[in-house]
Amino acid sequence: MTREPSWNSLRTSMHSTAACFSMAMSDSLASRRIALRFKETALSTSFTVINRQSRTKRPYALSTPLRDAMRAFAVSGYSGTGKTTLVEQIVKRLVKQGHVVVTAKSSMHEIHDTEGTDSWRHKRAGAAVTVILGPHSSAVTHNDRKSLRELLSGVTADFLIIEGLKEIEVPKLWCVGNAESEVGKLPESVKAVVTWSSNTFESDQRIPVVSSSEIEKIVELIRQEAVDLESLTV
DSSP: OOOOOOHHHHHHHHHHHHHHHHHHTTTSHHHHHHHHHHHHHHHHHHHHHHHHHTTOOOOOOSSOOOOOOOEEEEEEEOTTSSHHHHHHHHHHHHHHTTOOEEEEEOOSSOOOOOTTSHHHHHHHHTOSEEEEEOSSOEEEEESSOOOHHHHTTTOOOSEEEEESOTTSSSOEEEEEETOOSOOOOOOTTEEEEEESSTTSOOOTTOOOEEETTOHHHHHHHHHHHOEEGGGOOO
């Protein structure tokens, strides 16, 4: 019966091989990169052997993988159709799945500070950006309109969920509420129509219709259709 190599012997052998390989090819940058990759592969194989010997299915990794680029998806529609409630449910489910989520909300009204407050006085004096630091929260306000890409530069997250901004070209859900009134032609970026009951909406555009209660189906659609933040123009 063939015995599997022990951890100590396998580790010594692989580390020695990787070390010799690195020394022999250390004269060029490309070779050093190949040697490093070879050593990482050897260590990864060693972890696989330990996993097999212990008869567990627990995954092992050399380090925590970096997050991919932030991806964006929108929830649009007319007022009173349940957009904010749906965003709440989407965020809760994504966070429960272990994702970091950023949200953005468009507004028809200008963002004004309360007259007479310290931060208002800072802005009136000419500050381009005002930062407010609280005991457990913070806020940053600008005196001009920034793009989402500018505002989120340096922010590390998995998903950006946008409420509103129905005019932008980004994959979106379109909320219609109970769909009692005529909705009209929907933007091509709409990936699904969300109703309060999946039987209350009909469309000639062959767009999937889901109920707002089908949150798992909605979140899976977002995971598949969200686009990189860099592709946004707003």
